[in-house]
Amino acid sequence: MSKIEKALNRARGERRSRGSAEPPAEDREPLPGTALIPEPRGELVRLEDISRMNQNELPLLDAEDLSRRGIIHPELVEDPAVQAFRDLRTKIILQGQGVNGVILVSAISKGSGSSFVAQNLAAAFAFDPGNTALVVDCNFRNPSLHRLLDDPSAPGLTDYLQDPDIDLSTIIRPVGIARYRVITAGKRREIPAEYFTSYTMRRLIESVRWRYQERFIILDGPSMADLADIRVLSELSDYVVLVGRYGRVTGAQIEKCSKEIGGNKLLGVVFNDEPRIPRVDWRDLWLRRWRIRPAGTSG
Amino acid sequence: MQIHPEQIARMLIKEAFDSRRIVVGVFIFVSVAVLVMGLLWPKYYAASTNILAEDKNIIQPLMQGAAVATDVSDPIKNARELIYGRRIMDRILEYGGWLEKNPSPADQESLVDGIKKRTAVSLVGKNLIKIEYRDTDPERAFNVTRKFAELFIQEGVASRAAETRAAYDFIDKQVREYEAKLAQSEQEMRQTRGSNLDARPVSEVELSARLAALNGRIESTTMELREAEIKRASLERQVSGEADVTAGITREGEIRARIGELQTKLDTLRLSYLDTHPDVIQLKLQIQDLTKALEAERRRPSKERGSSGEMSQSAMNSPIYQQLRRELSQTQVTVDALKARIAESQRLLREEAQRGKSVRSGDARLADLARDNQINREIYQDLLRRRERARVSMSLDNDRQGLAYTIQDPPTLPQAPKGPRFWHFVLGGLVLGILVPFGLLYARMHIDPRIRVGDTITKVHNVPVLATIPHLWTPDEIKQLSAELPVLKLALVATVAVCAIVSVLRLAQVL
Numbered sequence: 051m052s053k054i055e056k057a058l059n060r061a062r063g064e065r066r067s068r069g070s071a072e073p074p075a076e077d078r079e080p081l082p083g084t085a086l087i088p089e090p091r092g093e094l095v096r097l098e099d100i101s102r103m104n105q106n107e108l109p110l111l112d113a114e115d116l117s118r119r120g121i122i123h124p125e126l127v128e129d130p131a132v133q134a135f136r137d138l139r140t141k142i143i144l145q146g147q148g149v150n151g152v153i154l155v156s157a158i159s160k161g162s163g164s165s166f167v168a169q170n171l172a173a174a175f176a177f178d179p180g181n182t183a184l185v186v187d188c189n190f191r192n193p194s195l196h197r198l199l200d201d202p203s204a205p206g207l208t209d210y211l212q213d214p215d216i217d218l219s220t221i222i223r224p225v226g227i228a229r230y231r232v233i234t235a236g237k238r239r240e241i242p243a244e245y246f247t248s249y250t251m252r253r254l255i256e257s258v259r260w261r262y263q264e265r266f267i268i269l270d271g272p273s274m275a276d277l278a279d280i281r282v283l284s285e286l287s288d289y290v291v292l293v294g295r296y297g298r299v300t301g302a303q304i305e306k307c308s309k310e311i312g313g314n315k316l317l318g319v320v321f322n323d324e325p326r327i328p329r330v331d332w333r334d335l336w337l338r339r340w341r342i343r344p345a346g347t348s349g
Numbered sequence: 350m351q352i353h354p355e356q357i358a359r360m361l362i363k364e365a366f367d368s369r370r371i372v373v374g375v376f377i378f379v380s381v382a383v384l385v386m387g388l389l390w391p392k393y394y395a396a397s398t399n400i401l402a403e404d405k406n407i408i409q410p411l412m413q414g415a416a417v418a419t420d421v422s423d424p425i426k427n428a429r430e431l432i433y434g435r436r437i438m439d440r441i442l443e444y445g446g447w448l449e450k451n452p453s454p455a456d457q458e459s460l461v462d463g464i465k466k467r468t469a470v471s472l473v474g475k476n477l478i479k480i481e482y483r484d485t486d487p488e489r490a491f492n493v494t495r496k497f498a499e500l501f502i503q504e505g506v507a508s509r510a511a512e513t514r515a516a517y518d519f520i521d522k523q524v525r526e527y528e529a530k531l532a533q534s535e536q537e538m539r540q541t542r543g544s545n546l547d548a549r550p551v552s553e554v555e556l557s558a559r560l561a562a563l564n565g566r567i568e569s570t571t572m573e574l575r576e577a578e579i580k581r582a583s584l585e586r587q588v589s590g591e592a593d594v595t596a597g598i599t600r601e602g603e604i605r606a607r608i609g610e611l612q613t614k615l616d617t618l619r620l621s622y623l624d625t626h627p628d629v630i631q632l633k634l635q636i637q638d639l640t641k642a643l644e645a646e647r648r649r650p651s652k653e654r655g656s657s658g659e660m661s662q663s664a665m666n667s668p669i670y671q672q673l674r675r676e677l678s679q680t681q682v683t684v685d686a687l688k689a690r691i692a693e694s695q696r697l698l699r700e701e702a703q704r705g706k707s708v709r710s711g712d713a714r715l716a717d718l719a720r721d722n723q724i725n726r727e728i729y730q731d732l733l734r735r736r737e738r739a740r741v742s743m744s745l746d747n748d749r750q751g752l753a754y755t756i757q758d759p760p761t762l763p764q765a766p767k768g769p770r771f772w773h774f775v776l777g778g779l780v781l782g783i784l785v786p787f788g789l790l791y792a793r794m795h796i797d798p799r800i801r802v803g804d805t806i807t808k809v810h811n812v813p814v815l816a817t818i819p820h821l822w823t824p825d826e827i828k829q830l831s832a833e834l835p836v837l838k839l840a841l842v843a844t845v846a847v848c849a850i851v852s853v854l855r856l857a858q859v860l
Contacts (some may be wrong), residue, residue, distance in 0.1 A: 117824050131821035138816035167818065291815060294806070300798045301810045308812045318813035321803035325367035326819040330827055 103182065103229065103262070111226040119198060121227070122170050124177050130326065131170075138320065139174040142266075142289065145317055150181075150266050151288035152255060153317075154188075156280055157273040157295075158307050163322045164293040165194040168270035171291075172230060175266045182229040182265045184222065184258055188246070188283055189272045193235030198225040206236025210254060211245045218257060233258075246282040255286050274307045281310075289317045296324045352802060357794070360801060364790050372786040373837045377844045380782035384848055387774025388855075392766035393467075394487035396494035399758040400501065402428075402476040425472040428501065431508065432470050432480065435461075437500045444496045445489055468497070477757060487763045494760040502754040506746075513746045517739040524736050527729040534725060538718045541711065556705045563698040567691055574687035577680055584677040588670065604643040611636045771855045775848050782844075 116123040122132045142153065155171065157164035165187075172183035186207060187195035196202040210221050210233075222231050245251060259267055271283050274292070284290050290311045294304055308316055352360075365372045431437060438461045442448050447460050467483040480497050484490035615632040622629050769777075794801060803817040822830075 114824060120821060120823050122821065129821065130819045134816045134818045138818075141815055166821075170821075292812075294800065297797070297799050297801050299800055301800060301805065302798075304800070304806055304812050305810050308810075316812075318815040319806050320815050321800075321806065321817040324803070324817055324819045325363040326822075327363065327366045328822040328827060328830065330822075330831070332831065336831070 106224060107228060108224045108226045110228060116173075116227070120166060120169075121173050121198075123173070123227075128329075132174075135170050135174040136177070138171060139177075142171075142291075142317065145289070150259070150264055152259060152267045152269065152286060154269045154271050154280075154283050154287040154290045155293060155320075156271040156283075156290065156307075157293045158299045158303050158319070159295070160192075160273045160275060162273070162293045162295040162298060164273065165189065165270050167291070167293045167320050167322055168268045169195070169198070172266065172268045173227060175268075176227060176229040179229070180264055182231070182262050183268065184231045184233065184265055185268045185270055186233045186258075187235040188269045188279070190235050191272060191276070195232045195270065196234040198232060199223060199234065202234075203237060204234065206234035207254075208236035208245075210236070211248065211250055214250045214253075218254070222258065222261075246279060246286070252286060274303075274310065277310065284311055284315055288315070290315045291317050292319045293322050294319050295322045356802070357791075360794065361787055361790055364794070364801075365787060368790070369837060370833075372790075373840055375786040375789070376782035377840060378782075379785050380778035380844055380848060383774050383778025383781055384851060387769075387771050387778070388851070390769065390771075390774065391485055393483040393485060393768050394490045394763040394765075395481055395483040395767040396487075396490040396760040396763050397479055397481035397758075398494050398498045398756060398760040399473060400428075400478045400480065400498055401755050401757040402478060403755060425470065425478060427505070428478045428480075429470045431504050432468065432497060432501055433465055434504075437497070437504060438464065440500055441493060441496060445493050464493075483767060487766075491760055491762040498756055498760070502756070505754050510743075510746045513739065513743045517736070517743045520732060520736045520739045524729070524732045527725055527732055531722065531725045531729055534718055534722045538715065538722065541714050541718060544711075556701070556708070560698065560701055560705070563694055563701060567694040567698065570687055570691045570694060574684060574691060577684040577687055581677065581680040581684055584673055584680055588673045588677055600646050601643060604639050604646060608636055608639045608643065611639065772852060775852050779845065779848060 111119075113123050113125045117126070122129070122135055124132075126132045153171070155164050155168040168185055172185045175181045175183040185195060187193050188207070190208065193206075196204075196206070204221075204223060205216060206221055210216050210218070221233050221236070223234070224230070225232055255267065259265070269283055269287055272279050274280055292304070292307055292311070304319060308319075441464060442457065442460060445464075448457075452460060464482075469479075469481045471479050471481070473479045480494060480501065482490055482494045482497060484493065611632055615629060615636065618626065618629050618632060624630070624633075800806060803814045806812050806814050
């Protein structure tokens with residue numbers, strides 16, 4: 051971190067503590083390529099920001115669509131998975147003492163479902179009208195966020211890292227969930243790990259962190275197998291959440307990973323995908339199935 | 350970490366649901382496999398018979414000690430040896446009709462092995478031997494079992510008779526051997542005794558007593574001899590001394606006596622005559638002469654007196670001398686007699702000692718023989734007794750009065766096959782079909798080091814668990830599940846139905 055940045059950070063912190071008195075800044079988007087980080091804004095401004103952000107939203111996806119994409123939504127209150135994510139969100143907020151942060155979500159072993167956890171954790175943050183969430187797909191080997199987009203080939207993180215002149219707003223994309231933004235991995239997949247260490251990456255994180263005050267940035271990281279990437283990403287983030295899948299990870303793996311991360315940043319382990327027998331009203335389902343099928347709609 | 354059983358059950362159900370296709374597959378596979386096994390399971394008919402090995406009959410207490418009844422302490426072992434023996438097996442092979450196809454010896458061997466496997470000999474009660482035979486053909490099972498019992502009894506009796514016969518023969522042979530030994534030793538004894546006749550068995554004590562008596566006699570006789578000799582010496586001394594004294598004394602005395610005589614005569618004459626009478630003078634002169642002679646005699650040394658010439662007649666005629674002489678000669682006789690006696694006693698002693706020596710050597714040989722003879726005689730008598738007992742035992746067994754085998758329960762024609770019934774397989778298959786997949790899941794839970802309980806991470810590995818996220822069912826998954834579950838259900842129902850149908854068919858004896 052350069053001296054200038056440190057100074058700026060300090061100034062930012064002071065300003066933040068001063069809170070609402072600060073007038074809103076004229077421009078939210080940072081100028082692409084500028085080394086300077088845009089001025090942060092006061093809290094009062096944020097709600098307005100969010101409402102403005104709401105204007106940028108795509109037409110919101112309905113519950114059915116979300117469910118199909120494997121993303122929780124507030125209507126599924128009864129679902130234990132939703133409750134678990136809410137609980138997780140609350141724990142993280144309590145841990146951060148109300149300050150938004152950069153959370154790295156990483157799988158202990160491949161296939162632990164860290165992307166699922168990252169996306170749904172972000173969704174849980176976005177449940178709250180006062181919060182916004184941004185998911186950044188840092189898992190270049192096995193990206194998944196682009197599936198949320200209608201146009202999966204849209205530029206993403208790798209494009210930005212390759213060419214920092216791209217407008218940041220073009221890679222921060224709404225997906226049809228309120229207060230929920232994503233940065234996909236992008237088209238260029240063969241990005242070496244060194245890109246994460248680049249200044250551009252750091253600037254990106256900083257700029258998106260201060261873009262909205264109540265924004266939780268969730269880095270959907272690679273699995274712990276890619277230690278080099280994880281080290282860099284955990285350096286960039288405030289907290290690390292490890293994801294271990296039910297019946298897939300051993301205690302030794304968990305201990306090893308927690309040692310790698312270190313005690314300060316590691317929030318804990320999310321024990322993912324515990325088997326559950328779904329509570330389904332089969333009769334209703336069948337009735338719907340038989341009634342709806344002849345009409346031609348599939349689902 | 351301790352996991353509550355209820356938690357385990359819940360986990361098992363969840364896991365089973367998670368891998369429901371495998372669970373259903375295993376269930377179908379296991380139950381169908383067991384069903385097929387039940388269909389293919391050979392039907393075995395078993396016939397059994399109980400044979401009582403009696404050893405408590407009337408004859409035994411009567412013959413207690415005189416005869417030894419064949420031991421039945423391990424009847425089952427005997428029975429097994431007999432029944433699995435080649436003799437009975439060969440006859441069973443023949444009887445059961447296995448030899449009709451003329452099997453090769455190797456095939457016969459495997460047939461016999463098969464029969465042995467299907468035959469069970471066990472001890473039911475204390476002396477109740479149960480023979481059970483299984484066969485696919487109920488009639489053959491019955492027949493073979495009956496034949497087994499028959500042959501067993503027959504062979505058992507024969508073998509026992511042979512056993513007692515062998516025992517008798519052995520004892521008899523021993524008896525003969527000892528008889529010969531005894532005869533030989535007696536012959537030897539007779540010879541030894543004949544070779545030294547005087548070698549009667551004399552006891553050591555007797556011999557030594559006799560020797561001591563002889564020794565004592567010799568000693569006392571020697572003492573007597575010594576006494577006699579001393580006496581003789583003393584008498585001899587006396588006899589010679591007395592002669593001297595007598596000789597001296599006799600001359601003086603003679604003189605004195607004459608003097609006295611003459612004096613008396615003188616005195617008498619003086620009474621009637623004067624001194625001048627010639628007779629008196631004569632007498633006086635005579636007395637003077639005699640007195641002179643007496644004085645001369647007195648003057649002469651005593652030595653001279655004794656040896657002065659032959660013993661005077663007067664001395665010889667002295668009564669004391671005579672007596673001494675007599676005694677001397679008597680003592681001499683005694684000494685001679687004693688000497689002769691001692692010599693005799695010593696000869697006897699020598700003889701006795703000699704005889705003792707010879708007796709001792711002959712005696713040792715004889716004693717040896719006598720001892721051998723004694724021992725042989727004892728063994729012989731014992732063997733004789735034993736032989737008699739063996740003879741009685743043999744006749745007991747020959748008359749089937751000893752241990753007897755009787756058929757307690759004759760075999761019956763088996764009506765229903767033995768072993769697991771078909772419905773056992775059907776039910777067992779269904780139960781196993783449920784147990785096996787759950788058991789496998791349980792085993793996997795225990796063996797697999799991978800974590801299935803979130804608390805373990807916190808408690809064992811000291812890493813906080815932020816959340817345990819249950820599976821989020823997407824609508825697609827639900828739809829898939831709703832399509833899948835009926836299929837699985839149908840598969841389950843179909844399996845159970847197949848089991849039921851097969852059971853019914855089996856009951857109706859179509860299969």
